[in-house]
Amino acid sequence: MKSFKSKLILMAAVGFLSSCEKQAFVDINKNPDALTEIPPQNQFLQATDGIHRQDFEAFYDLYRRIMPWMQYNTPTNGNQGSFTLNYDNFANRYGRLYNGVGDRLYDLEQLVGKLSAEEQPRYNQMIQIARILKAYYAFYVSDIYGSIPYTEAFQGRYGGTLQPKYDTQQELFAKLDGEIKAAVAVLKQSPTVPQYSLVEFDQYYNGDPAKWVKAANALRLRMAMRVQKADAAAGNAIINEVLAMPATDLMSSNKDGWVFIGNATFTGDAAGGNWATDELRAPKPMVDFMWDKKDPRIDAFFAPNQYTQANIDLLIADKKLPAGIKEGRRYVGSFTSPDVSRQTATIQRYYTPKLISSNSTTVDTLSFVQPRLFNAGRSDAAGNPGTGFSYIPVITYAEFCFMRAELATKSMGTGTAKSWYEAGVRSSLEFYDEVGQGAKLTNYTATKEEEIMAYLAQPGIAFEAAKAMDQIASQSYLNFMRQPQEGWALWKRTGLPNENSVVPLPKMSYLSVTLVVPRRSPITLPSSSDPNFANKKAAYDAMAAQPGFGDLASAQGRVWWDKQ
Secondary structure (H helix, E strand, C coil): CCCCHHHHHHHHHHHHHHHHCHHHHHHHHHCHHHHHHCCHHHHHHHHHHHHHCCHHHHHHHHHHHHHHHCCCCECCCCCCCCHHHCCCCCCCHHHHHHHHHHHHHHHHHHHHHCCCCCCHHHHHHHHHHHHHHHHHHHHHHHHHHCCEECCCCCCHHHCCCCCCCEECHHHHHHHHHHHHHHHHHHHCCCCCCCCCCCHHHCCCCCCCHHHHHHHHHHHHHHHHHHHHHHCHHHHHHHHHHHHCCCHHHCCCCHHHCEEEEEEHHHCCHHHCHHHCCCCCECEHHHHHHHHHCCCCCHHHHECCCCCCHHHHHHHHHCCCCCCCCCCCCCCCCECCCHHHHCCHHHHHHHCCCEEECCCCEEECCCCEECHHHHCCCCCCCCCCCCCCEEEEEEECHHHHHHHHHHHHCCCCCCCCHHHHHHHHHHHHHHHHHHHHHHCCCCCCCCCCHHHHHHHHCCCCCCCCHHHHHHHHHHHHHHHHHHCHHHHHHHHHHHCCCCCCCCCCCCCCEECCEECCCCCCCCCCCCCCCCCCHHHHHHHHHHHHCCCCCCCCCCCCCCCCCCCC
């Protein structure tokens, strides 16, 4: 992917800047002229840190909301009750846009604007890269909220309004696409003056404009495929425009992937225990599929259970297992439907660990989520802390390939659905192999080329034109294990995976009532004392009038792009 050395240096810089600039940011809020004391590139670094150092988002939004909803995990004893109605503390991304990401990227431009006329042109590429990142995060927030302030946001301390109007999602997506497109056009030009590079202030690409062009075009595709569901003509126009770009402007390997890489401490215990996945079980549907298909990613995604031969022998000696049992399958998933996980027989068979009398060790039947996939600094069973790298993908090359494969099924772009699909599967396996080794995942074995070839030849994996979209979506779903929020978006956009797909996701029920998976963030009605009450109410009333949006406080409705 990218050089690791610069990441270690940069992560140290993040901590340094956070402490040294604390008073400076207090001063900024009181006096915008204080911004001149901070280099523009620092704001880019801080915004990047603000996007990815979100342990509350990991704990609430991913681990305990989106992942169980989309059957990427379950709690320790399986899903319980009407868990799809639980969205307390959900959607931490919204506040971060205005306090830690968008505001700092807007500050970057204001800082440049305070420089001399001779100096300002040297920051042109930096500004365009910052605009791409700001557009990405605004899209990420609106994706589940709908209308948000953007055009008039971030301007309060520069003489702009403190009561910004809301952009509708349709307006916002069009505006963001225009901003990204304009940024790409500038980055493709040869600068007229030498440019100040972000270099080590850029966690993703070390300030490389060519890499940012590829990332921006991949982002335009992701956004356009959302728009396509609500407005096919608008979405198709963007898609055709992006796919007509020169090949050099599009992702072509895992080296082009838009991935944040930090050291182990970035998601380690010192960064907040909320990163830990200790209580998150591996889900039965995914585990069964991956086991049956000999998927090389299984040990990157999940940890083996505790039924080693040594533990089996001790349980036999305790007469808690019959003699002659040998170690077998050690990847076993948890039931995702509450009606199944609450059955007495299921609890006794799967959710009741056995105790070894001689050493008081509990032997658990079920697997857990691979701890260091999300929590790179996690200690192993011997107490040794993780020393690998933290990988947080934004858009991987595998996702780009799967988007191209899906579009090829609609005769859009070059290449065949088969070639793009196979490239996507391969790049996903290779990406998670890099993560497995780079993050020093526990119990991980490196993927071999023969494993990749064998996997691509497996029934259900080998491309079948009649099942093309099903296979593409199913493999996209697996690839999004480290990006469950995108797996959720995929399901909303395509209806896949489902109970009949290649990777089957069974319907979940509680007391025989089918559970409805949420589709957006719930919205809290503003108080009449809120200074921006009028704009908020106008935006919320307009969204509530959209077909399918539903009750504001519910998460069951649909935002504009998620058209029924």
